[in-house]
Amino acid sequence: MKVSFLDDKFFGRLETLSLNLRSNLAGYFGGKHLVSTYGQTVEFSDYREYQFGDDIRRIDWNLYSRFEKYFLKLFTDERQMQIQLFLDCSASMGEDNPQKAAYAVACAAALGYLSVHNMDKVSLNFMKSTGCDNPFGTIIGKNAYFRAVSAMNEMEFVEEVDIEKCVTSCNNTSTGNGLSVIISDFMTDSNWKKAVDYLCYKKRQVLLMQILTPDELDPTYDGRVHLIDSESVDVADTKNMKIKITRSMQLAYEEALRDFKQDIKTYCNKRGVGYVTIRTDIPIERVLFSELLNAGIMG
Amino acid sequence: MKLLTPLGLLGLISLLILLIIYIIKPNYQQKRISSTFIWKLSLRYRKKKIPISKLRNILIIICQILILTSCAFILAQPNKVLEMPEKTDELIIVLDASASMRSTYDEKTRFERAVDSIIKDYNGMKEEGTMSVIIADAAPHYLFEGKGKLPEDAAFVDEKFDELLLDEMACSYGVSDTEAAFKICEQILKENPDAKIKYYTDTTYGVVPKKIEVVNVGVAKSVEGAIGEWNAGILNARAEYEDNYYAFYVEVACFGKDAEVELTVQIQGANAYDASDYGSQITVSESVYCGQDQTANVVFKYFNTQEEQEDYMAIIDDKTTVVVLDQSQRVFSYQSVHLSLAVSDTFYEDDSFDIYGGQKEVMKVLYTSTMANSFFYGAMNVFSSELADRWDIQYNEHKNEMQAPGDPIEEHVTEGYDFYIYEHDVPNKLPTDGFILLVNPDETPDGLGVNFGQDAPLGSSKSMSALDDTHPLLKNIDASKITISMHKQVLNYDPSFTEVLSVDGRPLVLVKNEVDCKIGIFAFSLHYSSIAIQAAFPQLLYNMFQFFLPPTVERNAYEVNETISFNARGADLTVASVTNIVEPELYTEFPAEYTATIPGTYELFQTAFGKSIYEKIYVKIPETESNIWAYEDSLVDPYSQQQIVDFYDDLLIYIAAALVTLLFCEWWLHLREEV
Numbered sequence: 002m003k004v005s006f007l008d009d010k011f012f013g014r015l016e017t018l019s020l021n022l023r024s025n026l027a028g029y030f031g032g033k034h035l036v037s038t039y040g041q042t043v044e045f046s047d048y049r050e051y052q053f054g055d056d057i058r059r060i061d062w063n064l065y066s067r068f069e070k071y072f073l074k075l076f077t078d079e080r081q082m083q084i085q086l087f088l089d090c091s092a093s094m095g096e097d098n099p100q101k102a103a104y105a106v107a108c109a110a111a112l113g114y115l116s117v118h119n120m121d122k123v124s125l126n127f128m129k130s131t132g133c134d135n136p137f138g139t140i141i142g143k144n145a146y147f148r149a150v151s152a153m154n155e156m157e158f159v160e161e162v163d164i165e166k167c168v169t170s171c172n173n174t175s176t177g178n179g180l181s182v183i184i185s186d187f188m189t190d191s192n193w194k195k196a197v198d199y200l201c202y203k204k205r206q207v208l209l210m211q212i213l214t215p216d217e218l219d220p221t222y223d224g225r226v227h228l229i230d231s232e233s234v235d236v237a238d239t240k241n242m243k244i245k246i247t248r249s250m251q252l253a254y255e256e257a258l259r260d261f262k263q264d265i266k267t268y269c270n271k272r273g274v275g276y277v278t279i280r281t282d283i284p285i286e287r288v289l290f291s292e293l294l295n296a297g298i299m300g
Numbered sequence: 301m302k303l304l305t306p307l308g309l310l311g312l313i314s315l316l317i318l319l320i321i322y323i324i325k326p327n328y329q330q331k332r333i334s335s336t337f338i339w340k341l342s343l344r345y346r347k348k349k350i351p352i353s354k355l356r357n358i359l360i361i362i363c364q365i366l367i368l369t370s371c372a373f374i375l376a377q378p379n380k381v382l383e384m385p386e387k388t389d390e391l392i393i394v395l396d397a398s399a400s401m402r403s404t405y406d407e408k409t410r411f412e413r414a415v416d417s418i419i420k421d422y423n424g425m426k427e428e429g430t431m432s433v434i435i436a437d438a439a440p441h442y443l444f445e446g447k448g449k450l451p452e453d454a455a456f457v458d459e460k461f462d463e464l465l466l467d468e469m470a471c472s473y474g475v476s477d478t479e480a481a482f483k484i485c486e487q488i489l490k491e492n493p494d495a496k497i498k499y500y501t502d503t504t505y506g507v508v509p510k511k512i513e514v515v516n517v518g519v520a521k522s523v524e525g526a527i528g529e530w531n532a533g534i535l536n537a538r539a540e541y542e543d544n545y546y547a548f549y550v551e552v553a554c555f556g557k558d559a560e561v562e563l564t565v566q567i568q569g570a571n572a573y574d575a576s577d578y579g580s581q582i583t584v585s586e587s588v589y590c591g592q593d594q595t596a597n598v599v600f601k602y603f604n605t606q607e608e609q610e611d612y613m614a615i616i617d618d619k620t621t622v623v624v625l626d627q628s629q630r631v632f633s634y635q636s637v638h639l640s641l642a643v644s645d646t647f648y649e650d651d652s653f654d655i656y657g658g659q660k661e662v663m664k665v666l667y668t669s670t671m672a673n674s675f676f677y678g679a680m681n682v683f684s685s686e687l688a689d690r691w692d693i694q695y696n697e698h699k700n701e702m703q704a705p706g707d708p709i710e711e712h713v714t715e716g717y718d719f720y721i722y723e724h725d726v727p728n729k730l731p732t733d734g735f736i737l738l739v740n741p742d743e744t745p746d747g748l749g750v751n752f753g754q755d756a757p758l759g760s761s762k763s764m765s766a767l768d769d770t771h772p773l774l775k776n777i778d779a780s781k782i783t784i785s786m787h788k789q790v791l792n793y794d795p796s797f798t799e800v801l802s803v804d805g806r807p808l809v810l811v812k813n814e815v816d817c818k819i820g821i822f823a824f825s826l827h828y829s830s831i832a833i834q835a836a837f838p839q840l841l842y843n844m845f846q847f848f849l850p851p852t853v854e855r856n857a858y859e860v861n862e863t864i865s866f867n868a869r870g871a872d873l874t875v876a877s878v879t880n881i882v883e884p885e886l887y888t889e890f891p892a893e894y895t896a897t898i899p900g901t902y903e904l905f906q907t908a909f910g911k912s913i914y915e916k917i918y919v920k921i922p923e924t925e926s927n928i929w930a931y932e933d934s935l936v937d938p939y940s941q942q943q944i945v946d947f948y949d950d951l952l953i954y955i956a957a958a959l960v961t962l963l964f965c966e967w968w969l970h971l972r973e974e975v
Contacts, residue, residue: 092334093334093335093337094334097332097333098334186335188334188337188338189335189337190337214334217333217335217338222331224329225328225329226328226329227329227330228331228332229330229331229333230333230334230335230336231332231333231334232335242336242339242340243328244339250342250346253342253343253346254342254345256342256345257344258338258341258342260345261338261341
């Protein structure tokens with residue numbers, strides 16, 4: 002059964018929020034994001050002494066009357082950013098767990114809405130197998146965005162995904178002009194770190210959103226279990242495994258999960274990449290207004 | 301080791317079942333999850349298992365295998381085979397010591413032949429064997445117990461065997477208590493269930509328990525002219541007082557062969573009028589034919605008329621022979637009747653029989669009254685017929701009419717009677733040679749021990765009441781139906797008196813029953829009481845006879861070992877055998893009991909009111925002992941009781957079954973838990 006959080010009420014709550022991006026991004030002209038370069042906006046930024054070639058119209062004559070020196074008045078610049086959303090469409094994200102898929106889609110939709118709401122460009126990249134599917138192209142404006150959102154609800158989560166290949170093969174990744182968000186559970190054998198490194202190389206702000214279900218965080222089953230991976234082809238697939246889950250095994254699982262998350266976190270910290278873990282058993286509103294706010298990605 | 305039930309090892313098949321269950325049971329349940337990524341990572345974090353934890357994993361199956369194997373072996377009942385310890389042979393001899401074992405053939409009794417056989421058994425016994433001999437008489441007992449062939453035992457046993465052969469009383473004259481004898485055997489069988497029992501007897505048993513060997517010591521019956529043991533005997537005899545003359549009834553029987561026997565009746569002291577008259581001797585003989593193992597009845601009887609004789613002949617059966625006595629042979633009293641059989645059988649103890657009790661005791665009754673009435677005479681007439689076979693009651697009435705003033709006072713009669721009844725007028729000195737009844741005495745005799753007052757009217761008729769309803773004087777009398785309107789006050793009385801009847805708590809009838817003083821007192825006049833016109837009056841007088849002058853014995857013939865109960869009118873009573881086989885015994889407390897172990901005539905002697913009283917009884921062997929070829933359906937089995945006591949059922953099999961059930965329950969629960 003399909004689960005969806007995408008309705009008018011959901012988007013209505015996002016009206017008051019905006020994306021909080023780094024100021025060292027270049028971006029394009031015409032956006033709403035303040036950047037560290039000086040521009041032609043009305044927001045005062047600084048003074049500097051006049052140099053030859055400067056536009057004399059920008060000399061502050063009030064300061065000249067006081068100091069008898071020529072100073073120019075500088076203003077901040079506002080740019081338009083490109084927001085890249087990479088959504089993991091592998092089976093592990095929702096083939097058997099509609100709630101997890103709905104959470105992933107909702108997070109992507111929320112970030113996309115905030116982008117178009119702030120006059121940014123959005124590209125929705127659905128990672129499938131070894132490539133990215135970008136059916137809507139670059140989305141600008143809410144009208145185009147809502148058309149894309151209605152299609153997102155019908156999306157299918159199948160097979161396994163190679164995050165590295167998907168991200169690196171994405172051909173619309175510009176350099177230093179926006180935010181790239183990877184939404185996945187990162188439970189994959191592919192080297193997703195290379196994908197992150199690639200994005201960092203492209204001087205993009207990167208955010209990793211890890212979606213985990215309660216069953217993944219704290220498995221409730223035990224005894225002799227034949228675990229069938231949702232991404233496996235058949236029962237004999239090597240992804241599947243037979244295991245006797247005992248108390249010691251559960252403790253080992255907890256430890257492995259903790260180390261796995263810590264590894265991502267450490268890796269992200271080293272590269273200034275944002276990292277958020279989202280549990281699907283908490284309300285989506287709390288995810289947006291608490292978890293993402295705390296991560297500093299929203300403001 | 302030996303398996304008693306090798307098929308129990310089939311239980312090992314359960315091991316196979318166990319393994320199959322482990323193989324086919326769904327070990328892993330499929331669970332579809334998003335990703336096994338973390339689980340695969342966690343394998344690296346799993347603690348390395350040490351061997352003991354591996355062992356712990358297979359501990360359950362090891363335990364299950366061990367339990368199943370143990371259960372299979374329990375079912376197979378493994379036993380260690382040990383050499384059976386050699387048991388000592390133990391022989392229990394039960395020797396029938398009943399009277400029939402006295403049957404003598406070839407100058408040896410059956411009992412002696414049995415003892416000879418037992419001696420042979422003892423001599424033929426193994427060195428390590430033991431023997432116990434139980435004498436089965438009326439009170440079975442050990443002759444000796446568990447004696448072997450050691451020198452000291454052998455001497456003791458020889459001595460006991462000699463005693464058996466020499467002691468005339470070793471074989472009893474009564475019946476044997478076989479059940480009690482085998483009860484004693486059970487005590488030995490409790491300790492040694494394999495002990496053998498050998499029973500020496502003359503009784504033939506239809507069903508004999510397997511482990512008991514019955515040795516019949518009787519010599520074969522007489523057939524086709526061959527000589528064997530047989531017996532013709534008088535089983536019972538009695539004298540009946542019919543139409544003023546005695547008739548004698550005799551039961552004769554033959555066992556072992558058919559025979560015609562000569563029965564002789566010798567009547568001693570026939571038709572004597574009193575003790576001083578010796579009477580005459582009458583002898584009558586009759587030849588009686590007895591079929592084998594059948595009883596013939598012979599009746600010696602005098603008939604007053606021909607019609608009476610014909611009527612009697614018409615009603616008797618064909619087993620009864622009637623010997624008609626003529627006038628010279630009729631008997632109205634006798635001292636003794638000796639019955640004898642002239643036969644040469646092998647069992648002598650029942651060839652003769654004596655009947656006593658043919659002479660009635662004279663009871664002289666004196667009634668003295670100043671206001672004589674006929675109540676006493678009437679009452680005496682009523683019960684004299686009841687006591688006719690025991691008492692010859694001679695009633696004398698002495699009317700001591702009221703004297704006119706100046707007339708000489710008539711002397712009271714105070715001796716020469718057995719029963720004195722004084723009404724109103726009583727002598728100053730009471731008689732000492734008989735029992736006295738004082739009725740409404742005008743005066744108090746010397747030394748009576750009772751003080752009388754004035755006549756006390758009660759106003760209206762009141763019912764008498766009894767202090768003790770069970771008092772012998774009140775037998776068959778309902779005191780509440782007797783009314784009285786006036787009585788004589790009894791101011792006080794000696795403790796030797798017993799109050800029997802009273803009205804309003806005041807004594808009316810007192811009795812004193814001592815050896816030399818037997819007194820009854822009616823403290824009321826018959827004219828002021830309803831007793832004289834009721835049946836209670838003769839009953840009361842009859843009870844007084846029985847109370848003060850009780851019969852010494854109930855009957856004149858008893859069986860050996862039967863308990864004889866005595867009463868006495870005097871202070872003591874002596875029982876002695878006329879043949880002096882047993883020592884005389886003196887009794888001073890009554891009722892007394894005596895058990896005769898030897899058949900024959902016994903004399904009972906006592907003194908009452910200065911008179912010597914002799915009575916005789918006859919003790920015969922039990923009727924059943926005359927049958928020297930007795931047959932019983934079955935013999936008691938002392939082994940059966942032993943088997944019940946020592947039978948144990950092995951419950952290990954049930955425990956094993958329970959264990960297997962529990963094991964499968966555990967598997968089932970385990971499977972459920974995993975699901």
